[in-house]
Amino acid sequence: xxxxxxxxxxxxxxxxxxxxxxxxxxxxxxxxxxxxxxxxxxxxxxxxxxxxxxxxxxxxxxxxxxxxxxxxxxxxxxxxxxxxxxxxxxxxxxxxxxxxxxxxxxxxxxxxxxxxxxxxxxxxxxxxxxxxxxxxxxxxx
Amino acid sequence: xxxxxxxxxxxxxxxxxxxxxxxxxxxxxxxxxxxxxxxxxxxxxxxxxxxxxxxxxxxxxxxxxxxxxxxxxxxxxxxxxxxxxxxxxxxxxxxxxxxxxxxxxxxxxxxxxxxxxxxxxxxxxxxxxxxxxxxxxxxxxxxxxxxxxxxxxxxxxxxxxxxxxxxxxxxxxxxxxxxxxxxxxxxxxxxxxxxxxxxxxxxxxxxxxxxxxxxxxxxxxxxxxxxxxxxxxxxxxxxxxxxxxxxxxxxxxxxxxxxxxxxxxxxxxxxxxxxxxxxxxxxxxxxxxxxxxxxxxxxxxxxxxxxxxxxxxxxxxxxxxxxxxxxxxxxxxxxxxxxxxxxxxxxxxxxxxxxxxxxxxxxxxxxxxxxxxxxxxxxxxxxxxxxxxxxxxxxxxxxxxxxxxxxxxxxxxxxxxxxxxxxxxxxxxxxxxxxxxxxxxxxxxxxxxxxxxxxxxxxxxxxxxxxxxxxxxxxxxxxxxxxxxxxxxxxxxxxxxxxxxxxxxxxxxxxxxxxxxxxxxxxxxxxxxxxxxxxxxxxxxxxxxxxxxxxxxxxxxxxxxxxxxxxxxxxxxxxxxxxxxxxxxxxxxxxxxxxxxxxxxxxxxxxxxxxxxxxxxxxxxxxxxxxxxxxxxxxxxxxxxxxxxxxxxxxxxxxxxxxxxxxxxxxxxxxxxxxxxxxxxxxxxxxxxxxxxxxxxxxxxxxxxxxxxxxxxxxxxxxxxxxxxxxxxxxxxxxxxxxxxxxxxxxxxxxxxxxx
Numbered sequence: 093x094x095x096x097x098x099x100x101x102x103x104x105x106x107x108x109x110x111x112x113x114x115x116x117x118x119x120x121x122x123x124x125x126x127x128x129x130x131x132x133x134x135x136x137x138x139x140x141x142x143x144x145x146x147x148x149x150x151x152x153x154x155x156x157x158x159x160x161x162x163x164x165x166x167x168x169x170x171x172x173x174x175x176x177x178x179x180x181x182x183x184x185x186x187x188x189x190x191x192x193x194x195x196x197x198x199x200x201x202x203x204x205x206x207x208x209x210x211x212x213x214x215x216x217x218x219x220x221x222x223x224x225x226x227x228x229x230x231x232x233x
Numbered sequence: 234x235x236x237x238x239x240x241x242x243x244x245x246x247x248x249x250x251x252x253x254x255x256x257x258x259x260x261x262x263x264x265x266x267x268x269x270x271x272x273x274x275x276x277x278x279x280x281x282x283x284x285x286x287x288x289x290x291x292x293x294x295x296x297x298x299x300x301x302x303x304x305x306x307x308x309x310x311x312x313x314x315x316x317x318x319x320x321x322x323x324x325x326x327x328x329x330x331x332x333x334x335x336x337x338x339x340x341x342x343x344x345x346x347x348x349x350x351x352x353x354x355x356x357x358x359x360x361x362x363x364x365x366x367x368x369x370x371x372x373x374x375x376x377x378x379x380x381x382x383x384x385x386x387x388x389x390x391x392x393x394x395x396x397x398x399x400x401x402x403x404x405x406x407x408x409x410x411x412x413x414x415x416x417x418x419x420x421x422x423x424x425x426x427x428x429x430x431x432x433x434x435x436x437x438x439x440x441x442x443x444x445x446x447x448x449x450x451x452x453x454x455x456x457x458x459x460x461x462x463x464x465x466x467x468x469x470x471x472x473x474x475x476x477x478x479x480x481x482x483x484x485x486x487x488x489x490x491x492x493x494x495x496x497x498x499x500x501x502x503x504x505x506x507x508x509x510x511x512x513x514x515x516x517x518x519x520x521x522x523x524x525x526x527x528x529x530x531x532x533x534x535x536x537x538x539x540x541x542x543x544x545x546x547x548x549x550x551x552x553x554x555x556x557x558x559x560x561x562x563x564x565x566x567x568x569x570x571x572x573x574x575x576x577x578x579x580x581x582x583x584x585x586x587x588x589x590x591x592x593x594x595x596x597x598x599x600x601x602x603x604x605x606x607x608x609x610x611x612x613x614x615x616x617x618x619x620x621x622x623x624x625x626x627x628x629x630x631x632x633x634x635x636x637x638x639x640x641x642x643x644x645x646x647x648x649x650x651x652x653x654x655x656x657x658x659x660x661x662x663x664x665x666x667x668x669x670x671x672x673x674x675x676x677x678x679x680x681x682x683x684x685x686x687x688x689x690x691x692x693x694x695x696x697x698x699x700x701x702x703x704x705x706x707x708x709x710x711x712x713x714x715x716x717x718x719x720x721x722x723x724x725x726x727x728x729x730x731x732x733x734x735x736x737x738x739x740x741x742x743x744x745x746x747x748x749x750x751x752x753x754x755x756x757x758x759x760x761x762x763x764x765x766x767x768x769x770x771x772x773x774x775x776x777x778x779x780x781x782x783x784x785x786x787x788x789x790x791x792x793x794x795x796x797x798x799x800x801x802x803x804x805x806x807x808x809x810x811x812x813x814x815x816x817x818x819x820x821x822x823x824x825x826x827x828x829x830x831x832x833x834x835x836x837x838x839x840x841x842x843x844x845x846x847x848x849x850x851x852x853x854x855x856x857x858x859x860x861x862x863x864x865x866x867x868x869x870x871x872x873x874x875x876x877x878x879x880x881x882x883x884x885x886x887x888x889x890x891x892x893x894x895x896x897x898x899x900x901x902x903x904x905x906x907x908x909x910x911x912x913x914x915x916x917x918x919x920x921x922x923x924x925x926x927x928x929x930x931x932x933x934x935x936x937x938x939x940x941x942x943x944x945x946x947x948x949x950x951x952x953x954x955x956x957x958x959x960x961x962x963x964x965x966x967x968x969x970x971x972x973x974x975x976x977x978x979x980x981x982x983x984x985x986x987x988x989x
Binding site: 120121122123124125126129132133139143159165169173183184186188200203210211213214217218220221222228230232 | 866867870871874875877878881882885886944945946947948950951952954955956959960962963966967969970972973974976977980981
C-alpha cells in the first residue's frame, strides 16, 4: 500500500503502540493489562508498519527474526519458572524481592519478581509469534 | 562399498572391553549379596521419583531378583566377551554394544524394581532395546519385519500390563510390590481381580511368548546369535515369567490362575517341542525349545506347592545355563562352517573339540541325564506335576511328552553335528572357534555339571532364597538331590529317556510327517500378516471416509461430533433449562446481542468475501463489548486485539483466493444451515442450564482472598495467568510458539518456486 499519509502517520503510531504495549505489560499485575495483551499491542505496531511500508522495512526495523524472539520468550519464561529451584520451592513458584520497604506507611517498596520476568517471556512469545505469522502470510501469499 | 580404511585387523577397541567390565562388575556386586540373601534377608533401596503419585525408584534384592540379576549380569559378561569376537569387525559394533548394554541395564532394572510403575518403565525399555537388537541387521527386510512384529506383540501386551498395574495399584492401595504381595487374599477376593489378572497375564504371556502369542519369538532369531542367546532365551523372554513369579504371592491360588497358567503353559510346552523337531535350522530348533521352557515355567507357576516352586527355581537356573550355552555353541559352529542346517552338519567333533565338549555338556543337562542339574530339575518337575490341583494326568503327560522331545532335540542339536560322519564339504575348513567365543558355552555348560554334582550350592544360594520369595521361608524349598530314592518321578524319568531315545531315532520321519502336515495347520505367522494387512486397509478406508481433504467436510465432521456428544448428553441426562427471566435484560446487552447475531447472519449469507470478513469483525467486536458490559476489561481488550489481528491476517489470505461463488449458482446449502442452527441451539440451551445452576464461588473467593496477600497483585486475571497457573500458561505459550513456527514452515514450503 503506497499511501504517504499512512506511512507518515505510522512512524508515530507504531512508536506509540510499542510504548503503550510496554505500559500495558508493566501495569498488568494490578490493572487490566499483562504480557499477553502487551504482546498483542506491540505486534499491532509492527503489523501496521508492515502494511504501510512493506514487510522488508518492518523486518529491518525489527532487526531480529520474529521467530527467534518467540523462542527467546519461551526460554525466558522457562528460566523464570525454574528459578524457584534455588529456593526449594515447587516449579513456577513466584519469587519476590522488595526494595526499600517502609513498614511505617505500609509501603512494600519497589517489587521485583520472577513473575514479571515470566510475563516478559509471555510478551515476547505473543509478540514474536504474531509477527512470524503475519510477515510470512504477507510475504508468501 | 567397503571403506578402504577398514582393515581386518581393526579391533573392537574400547567398545569391546567396557561392557565386559561393566557386566562383570555388576555380577561381582550382585554376588556379594549372596550370603545376605541366602540367610533369608531382603535388601531394599529407594529414592522418591514422583512422590505425589506414589511412584518411587525402589529396588528390592531378594532371592528371586538376585537369581535373575546374577543370570543377567553373568551371562551378559560372557555374551559381551563372545560378541567382541563374533561381531567385533562389524562396522556398527559400537552401536550393537550400546544397545546390548542398555538392554542389560533395563533388564536388571526390571527384575530389581519394587515399584509397579518403575517396573513398567524398565519393561518397556527392554521391549525397545529388543526391537533395536532384532532389527540390528536392518538392511534385511526379514529383520525389520521380525523386529516390528516383536515390538507390536510385546508392546500391545505392555499396554494391557500398564492398565493392569494401575488397577492393581489402586486396588492394593500401593504401587510398591513389597506391600502388594503382603496383601494376599485381599486382592484375589476383590471384584477387580479378574480384570487385573487378565491384563497382567496379557502382558506376561506376550512377553514370554506363551501360546497363542508365541509366533514372534522364533522370528526374533533374525537377531545376531549373541542377542538370541542373551535376550531370547536367557533373560528378556523370562521377564513375563518373572512378573508372574513376582506377583505369585498376590494373585495365585485361585482356580482361574491355576487353570489359565497350567493350560497355556502345557500347550505352549508340548506344541513348541513338537514344532522344534520340525526345524532344520538348529537356531530355530533351539528357539522353539526356549518356548517349551517358558511354557514349563508358566505351568509350574500355576501351582503353589513346595515341589512346584522348587522345580520352578531350579529349572529357571538350569535352562538359562544350558540354553545360553547351546545358542552360543551354534553361533560358534556357524562362525566356523558358515551353516546351521541340521541336515548338513556332521563330523565336527575332531575339528572343534572344545565346542563339541560344551555342546555335549549342555545337551546332557537339557536331556535331563544324571549327574547334571537338568536331571534334578526334571525330577522336581515331575514331583511338582504329581501334586497339581488341576489335572495330574494332563500336566504329567504334557511334561513327559515335552521332556522326551527335549531329549530328542538335545541329540539333534548337540550330538549329530559333532559325532555323526561328515555329510558334505564345507565352504571353509572348520576349525575351533577363538577362545573368547568358546569360553562362554564351556563355562555355562560346566556350571550345569557342577550344580548337578554339588546341588547344595545351587540350593542354598539360588533355589531356596527364590522359593522363599513365594512361600515366605527358605525352609519351604525341597532338597535338591541326584538320588531321591525309587519313586514315581524316577519312573517318569526312565520313561522320558526311553521315549526320547525312540523319538530321536525317528526324528527324520517325524520331521517329514510334520512338514507334510504343515500346510493344513493354522499358521500364526501368516495370520499376523493378514491381520496387519486388514488393519492397514481399515485405516485407509476410514481415512478416505472422514478425511476427504475438503476443509468443508472436516468442519462438518467436527461440528457433527460436537453436536451429537453435547445433545446426546443433554437428552440422556434429561437436562432442559427453564425459560429464562427476560425482564432483567438491559437494552444495552439486548442491542449488543442483536448486533452480534446480525453480524453472524450476514457473514453466513453474503456472497462477498470482504463483506463476510467485516461481518465477522462485527461479531467479534459485539462479543468484546459484551465483556465490557459485564466488567471483564482484560478479556475484552484481548478479544479486540485478537479480532483486529485476525481481520488483518484473513484479509491478507482471503483476498488472493478466487471469488466465493460462481455467478448464477445457488448458494443455498440446507444441510450446513441445519447443522449450524442445531449447534447454536444446543450451545444456547447448555449455557442457559449452566447459568441456572447455583454458581460455585469457592475458587473465585480463594483468588480474591489470596491474590493480594500472597501474589502481590490486584488484577486477579493476570495473577492467575502468571502466578497461580503459571505452569498452564507456560504450556499455552509453548503451543503458541509451536503453532507459529509450524505455520511459518508450512507457508515457506508450499509456495517455494511457484509463480506468484
